[in-house]
Amino acid sequence: MPRFSVVVPAHDGPGRLPDCLDSVLGQAFADLELIAVVSAPEGLCASIVAAHADRDPRIKVVHSPPGHGLPGARNAGIAVAEGEFLLFLDGDDTLVPGALGVLDARLAECEEPDLLLFDHERVHWFDGSWGATLERLWQGAPAGTFTVEQHPALPDVLVPAWSAAYRRDFVSRRELAFVPGMFTDTVWSVLAALRAERIALLDRICVRHLLRRQGSRNEIPGLHHMDLLDRFDLVMRRAAELKPDAALLGRVFHQLVCGVLKTAASPARLPTPALRRQYFRRAARLYRQHRPTGHRPPGGSVGLQHVLLASRSYTAFRALRGTKRCLGRAARSVGRLLRRLRKRTGNPYGAFLRRPVDENLAVFSSYWGRGYTCNPAAIHAAARRLAPHIRTVFLSTENHARQMPEDVESVVIGSARYWEVMATAKYTFNNVNFEMSVKKRPGTVHVQTQHGTPLKRMGVDQVEFPAAAAAAGPLGKLLQRVDRWDFNLSSNRHSTEVWERAYPGEYESLDVGYPRNDAFYTSTAEDVAAIRHCLGVPEDRIAVLYAPTYRDYRTDFLPQLDLVAFCEALGEEFVVLLRAHHSYEGAAGLEGMLRSGALIDVTEHRSPEEVCLAADVLITDYSSIMFDYANLDRPIVVYADDWDIYRETRGVYFDLLAAPPGPVARTQDELTRIFRGGEWDGEAAARLRGAFRERFCEFDDGLAAERVVRRVLLGEPAEALPPVVPLGERVPAPAAARVPHH
Numbered sequence: 001m002p003r004f005s006v007v008v009p010a011h012d013g014p015g016r017l018p019d020c021l022d023s024v025l026g027q028a029f030a031d032l033e034l035i036a037v038v039s040a041p042e043g044l045c046a047s048i049v050a051a052h053a054d055r056d057p058r059i060k061v062v063h064s065p066p067g068h069g070l071p072g073a074r075n076a077g078i079a080v081a082e083g084e085f086l087l088f089l090d091g092d093d094t095l096v097p098g099a100l101g102v103l104d105a106r107l108a109e110c111e112e113p114d115l116l117l118f119d120h121e122r123v124h125w126f127d128g129s130w131g132a133t134l135e136r137l138w139q140g141a142p143a144g145t146f147t148v149e150q151h152p153a154l155p156d157v158l159v160p161a162w163s164a165a166y167r168r169d170f171v172s173r174r175e176l177a178f179v180p181g182m183f184t185d186t187v188w189s190v191l192a193a194l195r196a197e198r199i200a201l202l203d204r205i206c207v208r209h210l211l212r213r214q215g216s217r218n219e220i221p222g223l224h225h226m227d228l229l230d231r232f233d234l235v236m237r238r239a240a241e242l243k244p245d246a247a248l249l250g251r252v253f254h255q256l257v258c259g260v261l262k263t264a265a266s267p268a269r270l271p272t273p274a275l276r277r278q279y280f281r282r283a284a285r286l287y288r289q290h291r292p293t294g295h296r297p298p299g300g301s302v303g304l305q306h307v308l309l310a311s312r313s314y315t316a317f318r319a320l321r322g323t324k325r326c327l328g329r330a331a332r333s334v335g336r337l338l339r340r341l342r343k344r345t346g347n348p349y350g351a352f353l354r355r356p357v358d359e360n361l362a363v364f365s366s367y368w369g370r371g372y373t374c375n376p377a378a379i380h381a382a383a384r385r386l387a388p389h390i391r392t393v394f395l396s397t398e399n400h401a402r403q404m405p406e407d408v409e410s411v412v413i414g415s416a417r418y419w420e421v422m423a424t425a426k427y428t429f430n431n432v433n434f435e436m437s438v439k440k441r442p443g444t445v446h447v448q449t450q451h452g453t454p455l456k457r458m459g460v461d462q463v464e465f466p467a468a469a470a471a472a473g474p475l476g477k478l479l480q481r482v483d484r485w486d487f488n489l490s491s492n493r494h495s496t497e498v499w500e501r502a503y504p505g506e507y508e509s510l511d512v513g514y515p516r517n518d519a520f521y522t523s524t525a526e527d528v529a530a531i532r533h534c535l536g537v538p539e540d541r542i543a544v545l546y547a548p549t550y551r552d553y554r555t556d557f558l559p560q561l562d563l564v565a566f567c568e569a570l571g572e573e574f575v576v577l578l579r580a581h582h583s584y585e586g587a588a589g590l591e592g593m594l595r596s597g598a599l600i601d602v603t604e605h606r607s608p609e610e611v612c613l614a615a616d617v618l619i620t621d622y623s624s625i626m627f628d629y630a631n632l633d634r635p636i637v638v639y640a641d642d643w644d645i646y647r648e649t650r651g652v653y654f655d656l657l658a659a660p661p662g663p664v665a666r667t668q669d670e671l672t673r674i675f676r677g678g679e680w681d682g683e684a685a686a687r688l689r690g691a692f693r694e695r696f697c698e699f700d701d702g703l704a705a706e707r708v709v710r711r712v713l714l715g716e717p718a719e720a721l722p723p724v725v726p727l728g729e730r731v732p733a734p735a736a737a738r739v740p741h742h
Contacts, residue, residue, distance in 0.1 A: 002058075003031040004100060005083030005168065008091055009073035010049050011039040011066070014493070015500030016092035016210060021052045023094035025059075029101040033083055034059045037073040039066040044496055044511060045091070071178035074161070078177070081168055084112075088162040092210045099206040103165055106202045113145050114170040114196035120163045120207040125504055126460060126475075129208070134163065138203045145198040149248055155193035157235075157255040161185045162207055166192060179234065182218065182227040186259075190235050190252060194242055213479070213504035221271045225263050229282050232256045236290035249292045257287065261305050264317065277314055284312040348416050349437070352423030357443055358391075362427035362713065365395040365434070367451070369413045371403050371606055372396075375449035375489065376429045378515030380408070382705035387713040393421050403606065427713065433481040440484040447487045447712055448507070449515070452624030453495050453696055456549075457651035459502030465651045479504075487712060489514065491627070492698040498653055510711060512721065513704030519609040520631040521702030523733035532614045532736055536600055541575040543736075544675075545602075545615035548639075549623035550581040551646065560621065560641050561668055567598035569672045577602045579611055581623070616735050617680060619671070622646055626661055627696045632732045635681045636662040636689060639671050661692035693727060701725040 006024050010017055024034050036059055038046040046061075053059040064076040074088060085107065089095065107116055117137060122130045137153050148154045161178070170176075174195045178184045193199065217224065239252050260283050263269050270276040287309050297306035301320075308317040362383060364376040372380075372394055380392055394410045395418065396403075404410040411417045422428075422438050431451040440446060457465060459482075460475060485507040490496040491514040499509065529539075537543050548560055567576050580603040602611050612618070612628065617635040620626050622643075626636055638660045646652075657664055662685045665671035674680050703722050710716040 002033045002083040003029075003104060004085050004087055004165070005033050005035055005077075005081035006087045006089060006095075007035045007037065007074055007077030007081065008089045009064075009070055009077070010036045010045045010091050011064075011070075011073060012045065013090075013092040013500065014044045014048055015497040017045055017048050018052075018497070019094055020089055020091050021049070021059075023096075024089070025052065025056050026097075027095060027100045028098060029104055030058075031104075032058060032100065033081070035062055035077040035081060036060070037062045037064050037077050039064055039068075039073065044493055044509075047493065069180070071180050071184040074178045078171065083168060085116075086166045086168050086171060089207065090162060090209070092212070093162060094208045096206055096208060099204075102204055103202065103206060106200065106204075107165065110145050110198075110200040112167060113198040113200040114167050115192055115199045116165040116202060117159065117199070118163060118165070118202040118204055118206045120160070120209050121205050122211050123208050124211045125213045126463075130211075132205055133209075134159065137201060141201050145200045147197065148193045148199060149245060151199070152251070154199070155190045155252060155255075157186050157190055157252075157259060159185075159189045159193075160209070161188050162209070164189075164192070170196065179231070181230065182224045183231045186231050186256075187235055187238075191238055194239055194244065194248075194252075214506050219266075219269065221269055223275070225269050226275075226279060226282075228260060228263055229279065229286060232260055232283075233286055233290070236286075240290075246292055246294060250295050253290060253292055253295060254298070257306065257309070258302070260287075261302070261309065264309070265305070280309070280314045280317065281312060284309050284314075347419065349419040349423055352420045353439065353441070355424050357426050357441060358424045359426045360390050361393070361421065361425040362390050362429065363393050363395065363411075363421050363425040364429045365413075366431050368432060369395050369397040369400060371400045372405055372408060372410075373516075373606055373608070374431045374451050375515045376431055378518055378705045379429055379447075379449065379708050382515065382709045383713055386706060386709045390427070390713055393425070433478075434484070436477055436480065445486045445712060446484050447489070447510075447708070448485045448503075449489045449708075450495070450499070453491060453627035454498045454502070455622055455624060455627075455652055455654070455656060456646075457502070457653065458498065460504070461498075461502045462651065465649060482507075487708075489704075489708070491517065491700050491704075492696045494653075494696060510708060511699055512707035512711070513699035513701060513724070514628070515705035515708060516609055517628050517631050517700040518702045518705050519613065520628075520700070520732055521730055523613055525734045525736070528613050528733055528736045531610045535577070535602055535605065535611070535614050537575060537577070537614055537736075539736075542573055542617065543577055543615045544570070544574050544617050544619060545577045545579060545611060545629075546619045547579045547623050547625045548581065548621050551642075551649075560639065561671070563599055566668065566672065570598075570675055572598075574598075574675075575600060577611060577615055579603050579605075579608065579625075613733055614736070622652070622656065628700075630661055630689065630693050631697050631700050632735070633689065633693065634732075634735055635685055636660075636692075637671065637674055637680050637685075638662060638664045640664055641666055641668070659692065659695075661689050663688075697727060699724050701730050 008020060021034065024032065036049040038049055038061060040046060041063060049059065049061055053061055060080060062076050062080055064073040078086065103116065103118065119132050119134045122133055124130060137156065139153065142150050176188065176192055179187050235256060236253065239249060264280050264283060267276060270279055297303040304320065305317065308320065364380045366374040366376045380394060383390055383392055392409065394404065394408050395413050396410050398412050401410060401412055411421055427445050429447045429449055431449045459478065463475065482503045482505040485505055487510050488499055488507045490499060490509055490511045496509050496511055532543065546561065563576065563578065576599045578599060578601050605611055608625065612632060617637065618626065618629045619637045619639055621639050629636060638656065640657060643657060663674045663679050665674055679685065701724055707721045710721055711718060
């Protein structure tokens with residue numbers, strides 16, 4: 001029998017779940033079982049759990065239907081637990097190092113109490129730790145073990161389930177269970193304290209609880225706040241059945257009423273006036289029904305609210321709480337008026353916003369209007385084929401408008417037509433972000449398509465790296481843009497986890513692959529030959545694509561390679577295709593190098609996918625192009641001459657050099673040797689590439705664009721989308737050159 005059973009509902013938050021599991025499995029005190037409860041056996045969280053279970057036999061995987069929610073998941077974990085003591089963690093919480101050892105020692109010291117309460121710290125998603133939370137429980141607490149009557153700070157309705165250890169046979173004997181619905185911890189914590197015969201305290205932080213940017217569901221608007229009244233009723237009935245003394249029952253009543261009044265005084269939580277009135281009237285009935293004999297309201301404003309609730313005086317209660325809100329609304333109205341007066345005259349956007357939303361209009365944009373490219377272009381093409389009832393518009397800058405395909409309706413950014421479509425479109429797709437002045441109207445759908453798999457730090461994760469953070473702009477504005485996202489695309493599990501952390505928001509993750517990479521599976525040998533001809537690649541040459549990334553510590557483009565010397569070293573068998581980062585378009589300055597014919601600058605070619613299809617081998621440093629190119633199962637060489645500088649100035653999510661997609665060169669001489677000796681296409685290179693593809697080509701299979709269209713534009717449920725084709729069954733587009741295998 002293990003000492004601890006740690007129950008972790010693993011139903012959401014894949015970006016934080018690995019940290020949660022590792023915090024448990026990495027404890028120095030190892031006598032435990034970790035019960036991971038999954039709701040979707042084929043989902044991302046389940047796959048994360050499965051990967052950990054393969055490495056550690058202490059993990060027990062349990063299934064709980066999605067509709068049973070958090071309470072059902074915890075109950076499912078309790079049902080299979082075998083440990084002496086139960087602990088609970090949410091999937092984005094962590095045990096602090098050494099926590100289990102300290103808990104074990106305290107439990108033994110207190111001779112195995114029914115309930116051991118310990119502290120936790122709330123960790124803001126951006127600001128970090130807010131410190132200890134339950135200090136009120138340690139004030140005046142009895143030494144050793146005690147009953148709930150002996151400590152006036154208990155029971156505490158705000159103690160979460162994951163801030164205590166529970167003796168399992170006590171939970172079983174007292175038939176404790178989490179009740180369905182919201183505010184389940186309130187019932188659990190109060191009844192556990194009331195029913196425990198022996199309680200102990202540990203003034204030590206053992207859990208770090210993440211405060212998500214989205215906030216707690218207990219505070220957002222919705223009908224679920226009516227559940228609080230059900231919990232009030234249930235706790236008071238169960239507490240009365242135990243026949244506690246009047247003082248104890250009065251403490252429980254007072255704490256529950258404070259929670260009820262807080263919601264009644266927060267109109268934003270209850271979305272309609274009728275619902276607020278209904279809530280107040282039912283709360284008043286429950287107040288009179290459960291008020292303990294001899295109960296006296298507290299003094300001050302809270303006491304007055306008690307009196308108004310007991311007398312069902314909703315109008316007076318609303319007036320009491322409304323004065324401050326009225327002043328706040330007036331100030332905000334003046335601010336909005338002043339902002340409107342400051343706006344530029346002549347912009348028709350405001351007038352267009354008064355028009356109804358066009359349910360059949362979709363707007364697409366890539367790289368701030370730099371043409372018809374990337375994921376938005378691939379989705380646009382699929383939408384025209386699969387959802388012909390949707391009218392599509394693609395945005396471009398004035399400079400790029402002439403490069404748009406003739407059969408694509410395009411609109412110049414900043415024109416009157418631009419403001420019209422941005423104001424009225426039901427659907428918008430972008431691989432970056434729209435400008436701040438674009439408003440997200442109710443009922444519209446915005447899809448963030450992304451444009452690469454993250455090796456370098458992104459979003460809020462850049463704040464520790466000044467150069468990258470400066471380039472990203474103000475964090476607050478970034479998060480306002482994230483709040484406009486309804487869907488966010490991902491091409492692999494790694495990306496899904498990173499996006500959740502780097503761009504915290506309430507969007508749905510579309511784990512469907514990158515639509516732009518469909519071309520790697522749908523293109524034919526004829527397509528590849530045509531692309532090479534268009535780019536001027538000689539038929540008898542091995543095309544080496546050199547695609548270096550952007551460097552935050554440098555503003556100009558300077559190839560890390562001496563390209564002339566490198567081309568000469570490769571010999572006439574090869575031709576090098578240079579594709580600089582799009583931030584350096586028009587700044588490469590390679591005119592002198594291009595005269596030899598051994599180097600072709602493809603930086604400004606519209607489609608990076610076509611450039612990849614034309615290439616027989618890729619040389620890159622830290623560019624996300626390596627993740628896309630890996631779909632082609634062609635050789636990749638990493639040239640990492642400034643890896644240490646890059647890692648320190650930009651930050652990375654994993655050590656590329658420890659798990660590269662192929663051979664790694666740290667100097668130009670090493671790179672030349674890799675090509676001259678054939679290592680670039682050897683068996684060792686193939687093994688590295690295979691492992692890399694398993695990890696990062698997870699969802700890309702040629703059907704990504706179709707999945708996006710069906711999920712977003714046609715409204716199909718996620719489970720109805722085409723399943724991902726296994727990696728071993730995919731057939732990438734063939735390379736053109738006959739590459740010798742060494």
